[in-house]
Amino acid sequence: MTTITVNGKAVTVTATPDTPVLWVLRDELGMTGTKFGCGMALCGACTVHLNGEPVRSCSLPVSAAAGHKITTIEAMSVTPVGSAVQASWLALDVPQCGYCQSGQIMSASALLAKNRTPSDGDIDQAMAGNICRCGTYNQIRAAIKDAAASMSGRG
C-alpha cells in the first residue's frame, strides 16, 4: 500500500512499490489521460507534474512518489497556466492523432509556470523530451507562445 496525492486527492494504492506511477494512474486509478509511449523516459507521452516539476511517470516508481503531489492532464483545466495552455492548444488546433498531446501540454505548462516569456531555445529545451510522431512541433511552439502572450495580457 502506498499513499500518493493525485490532483489534490490522497489515494492509497495497492500496486507493488516498483510499479511506475504511469500504470498506477492508468490501470489502478483508471485515469487514462496520461499516455504510454516508450516506458523508458524517451518520449514524454507519460509526463505528469511531481510537486510542479515535469516528470516521466513511466520511469517513476510509485514508492518514490509516496507523499508527493502528482498532477495529471485531468486537472490541467483548473490551474491558471494549464487552462491558458489548453485554450491556446484549442485555438490553434494543435493535435493531430492527439496521443502525445497530454504529455506535450504537461511539459508546456510546467515550462510556462516558471518562465512566462520563453525563447525558442527555452522551448526547445523544455519540449525536446516530448516526441510527436504526427509532427505538430511548429504548432506546439506557436501555442506555447500564444499561451505566454495570453497570460501576460491578463497581467
Next chain:
Amino acid sequence: MTTIFNWSSETECTAEVALGNPSRRDFLKVGGMALGGLTLAFALPGTNRLAQAAVGTFQPNAYLRIATDGQVTVTCGLSEMGQGVHTSIPMLIAEELDADWSSVRVEQAPVDKAFNNPYFKMQATGGSTSIRAHWQPMREAGAAARSMLVAAAAQTWKVPVSECRTESGQVIHGSGKSLAYGDLVTTAAKQDVPAKVVLKDPAQFRLLGRDQHRLDTPPKVDGSAKYGLDVRLPGMLTAVLARSPVPGGKVVSFDASKAKAVPGVRQVLQIPNGVAVLADGYWAARKGRDLLDIKWDAGPLASLSSSTISKMFTDAASKGGALARANGDVSTVKANHSIAATYEAPYLSHSCMEPLNCTASVTADGVEIWAGTQSQGPAQGILSHVAGVAPGKVKINTMYLGGGYGRRFAPDFTIDAVLLAKAAGKPVKLVYTREDDTRAYFYRPAGVTQFSAGFDQAGEPIAFTAKVSSPSLMEASGFMKLPADGVDNFAVEGTRDQPYEFPNLRIEYARAEPGVQIWFWRSVGHSQNAFFVESFIDEMAAAAKADPYQFRRKLLDKEPRHRAVLDLAASAADWGKPLPAGVHRGIAVAESFGSFVAEVVEASVSADGGVKVHRVVCAVDCGHTVNPQIIRRQMESAIIYGMTAALYGKITFKDGRVEQGNFDSYPMVRINEVPRIEVHIMQSSEHPGGVGEPGLPAFAPALGNAIFAATGKRLRQLPLNTSELKRA
C-alpha cells in the same frame, strides 16, 4: 513469405449492429470522467435505420441525423488517426446540408456496408483515399437531407419548394419567414428520400475551402479522448506477448514458473505467435513476460542479416526483371556520355506514438473488439474466421488511433487479442511494449534501384533506365496478387510513372523476397521511389550542367500540374536568389495519391557532417480543398515524418533479429530539429487528391539535393549517411 492471415474475399460487413449495451458504455467512462466532445458510438442502427432512429430524430441515411434541438450528428465510417477525417467528412455533409457548422458533431460508425470506402469496396481508411472517395457520396448525403427539409418546410407553409432556400440550419421562405431544421425533424422524416440530388456549384461553397476548427480537438487537449489503449472492461486482463525474435520462428518449449510468481500474473497462454503473460495490469504482465524462459526454433531466417538482404536486392536489380514500361528503345541509343547510380532504402517501422494494442472479448454471444484500426471492415471477416463465429457475431469498436500511417491497416494485433481472449475466457487487452511495436514487422519494404541516363552531344537527356528491386507488397498484403506482367504496382509507383519526358526509357522490376513481412507505410512505394528518382534527376541535371529547377521544368512540358507546383515552390522559396552563407537549396517534385507536391529544402552542413534543415517550402495541388488548415498540417506532418526517415529511419537485421527497439535506437525528429515549414496550396478545381501522404515523398530528395548543393556529395542511401559529409 508466409501470409499470416486470410482476408476473407467477401468481407461480409453485415448490418448486425444492435443498439449499444448501456452498461458497456458506462465502462468506457473511466477516471470518473464521461467521454469528451466526441462520443464513440456503439449505437448506430445498421439496417432499418429509419425504423430504428430514435423518436424525434430525422435520419435520412446512415451518415447523418438531426435532432429536434437542431444538432446535426455525422456518423463517420472512417478512422480518425490524426489526418482530420472526423472533421472533413462532416464538412462535406454540412456544406450540402447548409448546416450551421457550430451545431455539427461527429461519432464513429460501427462496421456496416453503408460505410464501405468506395475506392476499397470495404470499410477501411488508408491510401489517402478518404476525401477522394467520399467527396461526392457524402455531399449527396447532405444534399438529400437538405432537400427533405426543404420539402418539409414547403409542406408546412403550403408553398412550392422553389420559393424556399436554406442557410445555416434553417429553411427560409421568399417572404422572409423561416423554420429551423430542428423544428422540421418530424415532418422531414415523413418525406421521400430523393432519388437524385443536385450538388452545389463549388462557387457557392460556404464551408469547403475555408479553415474550420477540428471537431476532435477538445477531447484531445483535456485527456478525455479514448484510444484503444484506454479501453477498460470489467474483469479484463492485460496481456504482453513474447513473439519470436526471428521472423517466422516457433516456440519449442517454455518455462513460465518465474512469470507466474510475479504478483498480479493470472495466466500464461501459448498462441501460434508466441507466449503471452496475462495479468491484472500492464506492469505485472510486462514483468512476467520478460521472465518467461522460452526455447525458440528460429526457423529458416535465423541467419538473416541486412548485408545479405542488401546483396539480394542489388543482385536482383543488376539482373533486371519484368518490363514495367518502355518508350523508344534504350538499347539502340548512342549516347555521347552517360551516368549510372545505385540507390537503396531500408525497412522502416511505422512507430505510431500509441503502441499497438487491442482489447477483445469472446463470449457465447460472439466476439467484440475495441481497437484503433484502419480496417474494421475486413477485420470483421478475419476475426470471425479466427474465432469460428459468423461475421455478424463480430462487433468492432473503432477507437481513436494514436497514429496509423498504414500500420493499423494490418490485422495481426487484433487476431492475437481475439485468440488470447478466447483462450483466457475473459476480456483481454493485448499491449505491445515500444520494443515489441518496433519489432513487429509489417515494415516499409527495403529495396534497391539502379539508374542510368544517356545524353546527346548537346547535353540533352535521350535515355533513362531504372531497374527496381524490392519485395512485392501486393503479395504481402494478402488481399492483392501480383499482376500477370509480374510488376508490383507499389514497388514501381513513382518510378514507372516518373513524369519527365525522355525519348527512350525502360523501367524493370525484379522481385526479391528476403522473407520479412512488409506493409503499407506512409506514402507506400513513393516513400523511397521519389527519393531515388528525384535524386537521380538531380544527378542528371548536374551532368547536364543545368540548374536543377530549370532542368526539371523543361522536361515537364506535358505535365502542367507537376510544373505548376514546381514553379510555385521555386518562386515562394526565391529559387536562385542568394541565401545566408552556408545555406543551400534542393528541390524535388512528386505526384502521389492524386496530388502534386513540390518542395524546396534549405539546409546547411557543418564541418563534422551535421545537417541542419532551416526551411521547407511546400507547394501542393490537391484539387478542390476541403479544410485548408488540415491540408497545410498534413503536408507539414508528412514532411516531418519523412525527415525522420531521411535522417534516422532504418530497421536492420542481425542473426535474424531486428536491431532496433525503443526510441534510443529508432530515433525520431524532435522539436529542436524542426525547420520552418511553409505550405502553399494551389487554387484548383480538379477532383480532390489525397493529403495525408503526398507531402512525404518530395522531402528526402529535396534534402539530399540541398546537401549535394552544399557539399558536392551525392548521398544515395536512406537514411542519408551524413558521416560521409565530414570534412577532414
